[in-house]
Amino acid sequence: MTQQRKIILQESEIPTHWYNIMADMPNKPLPPLHPGTHQPIGPEDLAPLFPMELIKQEVSTDKWIEIPEEVRDIYTLWRPTPMYRAYGLEKALGTKSKIYYKYEGVSPAGSHKPNTAVPQAYYNMKEGVKKIATETGAGQWGSALSFACKLFGIECEVFMVKVSYEGKPYRKVMMNTWGGTVHASPSSLTHAGKTILAKDPQSPGSLGIAISEAVEVAATNNDTKYSLGSVLNHVLMHQTIIGLEALKQLEKAGDYPDIVVAPFGGGSNFAGIAFPFLQNNLTGGKKIRAIAVEPTSCPKLTRGEFRYDFGDTVGMTPLIPMYTLGHNFIPSPIHAGGLRYHGAGAIVSQLLKDGIIEANAINQTECFEAGLLFSGSEGIIPAPEATHAIAEVIRQAKQADEEGVSKTILFNLCGHGHFDLSAYENYLAGKIKDYEVSKDEISASLAELDTPAI
Ligand SMILES: *Cc1c(COP(=O)(O)O)cnc(C)c1O
Numbered sequence: 001m002t003q004q005r006k007i008i009l010q011e012s013e014i015p016t017h018w019y020n021i022m023a024d025m026p027n028k029p030l031p032p033l034h035p036g037t038h039q040p041i042g043p044e045d046l047a048p049l050f051p052m053e054l055i056k057q058e059v060s061t062d063k064w065i066e067i068p069e070e071v072r073d074i075y076t077l078w079r080p081t082p083m084y085r086a087y088g089l090e091k092a093l094g095t096k097s098k099i100y101y102k103y104e105g106v107s108p109a110g111s112h113k114p115n116t117a118v119p120q121a122y123y124n125m126k127e128g129v130k131k132i133a134t135e136t137g138a139g140q141w142g143s144a145l146s147f148a149c150k151l152f153g154i155e156c157e158v159f160m161v162k163v164s165y166e167g168k169p170y171r172k173v174m175m176n177t178w179g180g181t182v183h184a185s186p187s188s189l190t191h192a193g194k195t196i197l198a199k200d201p202q203s204p205g206s207l208g209i210a211i212s213e214a215v216e217v218a219a220t221n222n223d224t225k226y227s228l229g230s231v232l233n234h235v236l237m238h239q240t241i242i243g244l245e246a247l248k249q250l251e252k253a254g255d256y257p258d259i260v261v262a263p264f265g266g267g268s269n270f271a272g273i274a275f276p277f278l279q280n281n282l283t284g285g286k287k288i289r290a291i292a293v294e295p296t297s298c299p300k301l302t303r304g305e306f307r308y309d310f311g312d313t314v315g316m317t318p319l320i321p322m323y324t325l326g327h328n329f330i331p332s333p334i335h336a337g338g339l340r341y342h343g344a345g346a347i348v349s350q351l352l353k354d355g356i357i358e359a360n361a362i363n364q365t366e367c368f369e370a371g372l373l374f375s376g377s378e379g380i381i382p383a384p385e386a387t388h389a390i391a392e393v394i395r396q397a398k399q400a401d402e403e404g405v406s407k408t409i410l411f412n413l414c415g416h417g418h419f420d421l422s423a424y425e426n427y428l429a430g431k432i433k434d435y436e437v438s439k440d441e442i443s444a445s446l447a448e449l450d451t452p453a454i
Helices: 052-059 069-075 087-093 114-126 140-152 162-167 169-177 191-199 207-219 233-238 240-252 268-282 346-353 364-378 384-402 421-428 439-447
Strands: 017-019 064-066 083-085 098-103 131-136 155-161 181-185 224-226 259-263 289-295 305-310 319-324 358-362 408-413
Touching (some): 017 233, 052 233, 069 114, 083 240, 087 098, 131 140, 140 169, 155 162, 162 181, 169 181, 233 346, 259 384, 268 289, 268 346, 319 346, 358 364, 364 384
Parallel strands (some): 131 155, 131 224, 259 408
Antiparallel strands (some): 017 064, 083 098, 305 319
């Protein structure tokens, strides 16, 4: 053995605080607005949906927020997660660049999602909440929250986007195994679901619709709160545990990235790996380029509009200042289910607007091709979402080679693809096609919005 492949930390090195990038942003995000009055909302408006501690975190500008002892203790079930130097991929590409990846697929649910599911369930438990309602796209968030709720004795009710419910039956069984109840969304259990079904009985569902259903259940039941797996400030902050560990690991390897890459759904795993490095960008330290990668079928960052929009389809959530394709936009049924969301979190949207982060959109065939090259050189079969980061890393490494330079590239391997094998089956059978949204489709969806422009 000549080269060290794995860079690992001890349990005692798990960070004690999450990093809140709000403290260092040159322009803070605009405030969320009330869906009815369009006035800025206060903590009391969110109280029916979230426990007070999470509301405080949502609006906090404190730079560091302590991770509760009980949460750190549960984190040790899978954290610290390993970082790998991708020698196999580097060799397969014949690149002079160095590639590292942080692997979040070692968590019980197989993705980064438990990093926030556990603290969210914990704060709900502390405030006496009996049940949490939520949505899930590809099933990853629903499994993570079912797992976390089980640990704290809370009931978990999940609205799962119908195409995924039908395409990924084992994700549902996983949620059931951890005690979660799962409904295909749109369902006839809520007013929101019935409204959608009345318009389109064949609706494949979307994250936006499933959020409406879960919010409705929480808003109309006293003992039930709502929980979101991405987009919101506190969710992004919980995920910074990824980047904070990565900083320590790269320090051990004596390295620092030029480029940090992650796939982008609502922004949580991207924020998780990139924000702790961007802290240095924003405070006069070493600079990285942070690149968020979205699918061409759902290109809110690269082709959406920066304006106020709802987080859900029916218009029940607060209005968030975000890059959006419009809350009625229903993305094509690509295989990266976790990236099929019409909008982006307020913090990541502001950072993109201010040129502090970059975004790119890639077609799914290029992503699957990258996923196959990765699994064939590094072993791990990546989640279809994660292949978007890998495809971008390959582009960056090739470009560096063409320019005759060597870059250090870090990416987030946010999950494994063991529940996405039907997607790989389709790819191997040559059945995967690319979806590029037309200009007209995007303008038509945005034209329907009567939410405030910015
Ligand atoms: C949920 C999910 C995503 C997308 O959500 P983000 O909040 O943007 O991270 C990406 N990859 C995996 C594996 C996921 O589970």
